[in-house]
Amino acid sequence: MDSKEMIELCTKHSLFSWSATGKVDPMPIARAEGVYLYSPEGKRWLDWNSQLMSVNIGHGHPKVIKAIQDQAATLAYAYPGMATEVRARLSKRLAELLPGDINTFFYTLGGAEANENALKAARLFTGRHKIIARYRSYHGATHGVMSLTGDPRRWPNEPAMSGIVRVMDPEPYDYSFGSTDEEKTANNLTYLEEVIRYEGPHTIAAMFIETVTGTNGILAPPKGYLQGLKKLLEKYGILLVCDEVMCGFGRTGKLFAFQHGDIVPDIVTLAKGLTSSYMPLGVMGVSDKIANHFRENVFFGGLTYNAHPMCLAAALAAVEVLIDEKMVENSAKMGEVMRGHMERMQQKHKSVRGHRNIGLFGLIDLRKNSKNERLVPYAGAHPVMAKLGKFFKDEGLFTMLQWSTVMCNPPLCVNEAQIAEGFEIIDRGLSLVDEVFEG
Numbered sequence: 001m002d003s004k005e006m007i008e009l010c011t012k013h014s015l016f017s018w019s020a021t022g023k024v025d026p027m028p029i030a031r032a033e034g035v036y037l038y039s040p041e042g043k044r045w046l047d048w049n050s051q052l053m054s055v056n057i058g059h060g061h062p063k064v065i066k067a068i069q070d071q072a073a074t075l076a077y078a079y080p081g082m083a084t085e086v087r088a089r090l091s092k093r094l095a096e097l098l099p100g101d102i103n104t105f106f107y108t109l110g111g112a113e114a115n116e117n118a119l120k121a122a123r124l125f126t127g128r129h130k131i132i133a134r135y136r137s138y139h140g141a142t143h144g145v146m147s148l149t150g151d152p153r154r155w156p157n158e159p160a161m162s163g164i165v166r167v168m169d170p171e172p173y174d175y176s177f178g179s180t181d182e183e184k185t186a187n188n189l190t191y192l193e194e195v196i197r198y199e200g201p202h203t204i205a206a207m208f209i210e211t212v213t214g215t216n217g218i219l220a221p222p223k224g225y226l227q228g229l230k231k232l233l234e235k236y237g238i239l240l241v242c243d244e245v246m247c248g249f250g251r252t253g254k255l256f257a258f259q260h261g262d263i264v265p266d267i268v269t270l271a272k273g274l275t276s277s278y279m280p281l282g283v284m285g286v287s288d289k290i291a292n293h294f295r296e297n298v299f300f301g302g303l304t305y306n307a308h309p310m311c312l313a314a315a316l317a318a319v320e321v322l323i324d325e326k327m328v329e330n331s332a333k334m335g336e337v338m339r340g341h342m343e344r345m346q347q348k349h350k351s352v353r354g355h356r357n358i359g360l361f362g363l364i365d366l367r368k369n370s371k372n373e374r375l376v377p378y379a380g381a382h383p384v385m386a387k388l389g390k391f392f393k394d395e396g397l398f399t400m401l402q403w404s405t406v407m408c409n410p411p412l413c414v415n416e417a418q419i420a421e422g423f424e425i426i427d428r429g430l431s432l433v434d435e436v437f438e439g
């Protein structure tokens, strides 16, 4: 099928997410390999966002493809009440890889379902109802976790589920809790403790955080925040749930992002990088105290495709590739290379407000004037961003533009030459934004 027919039929007969389908202009993708995507006619794009920050090991890895094929030929499906070899092997491997006492796993089909089940587990375990979540967050598109989500994707889904208390992040969009990391951490946690007291600690089951916030701005926590937060929540018997759907599995230069803060949460949720998106899979990992509770008490959660053998086989292979081929280390190393290019972009382009990255999880932030005002206000738009998006697409770079930012999240197998190739295109694109700089 050629690109034209592919686009016509896809937009005629299928709905596109987060879009008015009549207005989308999808890229036609026939195949993908490593860090590159190809159209049916052979046009090549550098995948600068690992699709949805999820194809961590890169596209088309033969070991994962073979593992899926072998599993399909042996046992494509067994209902969730059964034991299978692949379930045994993956669960044991995850228990080895997750630090602390996170040794028990509940499998889902993606990140939202992992968070939905974490929400259930936290409420059932504590017997409490309320959940704290933060404004600059995304936790998935199903009803419960969309209610946790702070970003504007929540608005059309309201009224939301009851019992959610939303709080400010340590790094809000315009407000600042302080100028140093220490100040931000101390002030944010003081404010949070006051909220906990107002709400009644005995009513709060858990707090959900993206350990490193993803689509809402690639925000690593300020120094001391994770440890301080864990201690504060422990004081009130509130569980900490780290949503590592996007930031887990090497994206930040460590296998799990909470390892940067030297903590272990009570519950972790993972998806995306778990299979590098070769098959749909999410997982909720729980600490021993929670797992032991559900050895005696029913866990009221289930899915027809819970622990689907083909998805688990993809995960087992993808995780081994990630580790054996040292892609977590590469993420940390290439993150430094990427930072160098970002610095260069800031020196060269007056429209660059700043940049940040942790491993291969990064973005460039744009501004409209020398007062450092963001190019786009919270949840706003600017015509130059559409122009920039088209430029990247035409020039062979696939990435996401979010409000004032250019996302920089290539697969963790990326090399220095490919990073340079990406920044060569970004460099030319930023000249378009410089043209609308107001001075």
Ligand SMILES: Cc1ncc(COP(=O)(O)O)c(C=O)c1O
Binding pocket: 052, 109, 110, 111, 112, 113, 115, 138, 139, 140, 141, 210, 214, 215, 243, 244, 245, 246, 247, 271, 272, 282
């Ligand atoms: C941090 C985070 N949590 C949860 C989700 C939802 O995952 P899924 O789309 O697999 O349901 C996402 C998806 O982007 C995410 O980034």
